[in-house]
Amino acid sequence: MPAAFILWFLLRESQFLGETTPTENFPAYKVAILEFLLTFFLKIVIINVSTRSKEMGTMSGIALDGVTLLEAMFDRPMTKTSINPIRSIAPALFTVNFQYLRLYIAAPFFGALNAISSCKLVKEEQRC
Secondary structure (H helix, E strand, C coil): CHHHHHHHHHCCCCCCCCCCCCCCCCCHHHHHHHHHHHHHHHHHHHHHHHHCHHHCCHHHHHHHHHHHHHHHHHHHHHHCCCCCHHHHHHHHHHHCCCCCHHHHHHHHHHHHHHHHHHHHHHCCCCCC
């Protein structure tokens, strides 16, 4: 939120203040699908790394950072993904552009919800 405020304060005339909007000519439904799938995949990795004791070392950090890096490299050029819905809300508040905000809030929410639900279905010990 402070970064969005600083950008807004210094660059009020600028068109881009860190907004999360899809690339031109990229349909909104594809943004929602990609955000959903990438959040689902990231949460599955987080759940598996955090619930197993043998991965609690440095490899857990490598796994999480690797997934985040791959998601940013794969999805950023198309959807300008934020992976975190709060990262999409702050710039939208300052630019008053809420056109695509629902996609960047709802899709990650449902992706994470489905990851937790699928974890509870698959794991025997209910440690999700």
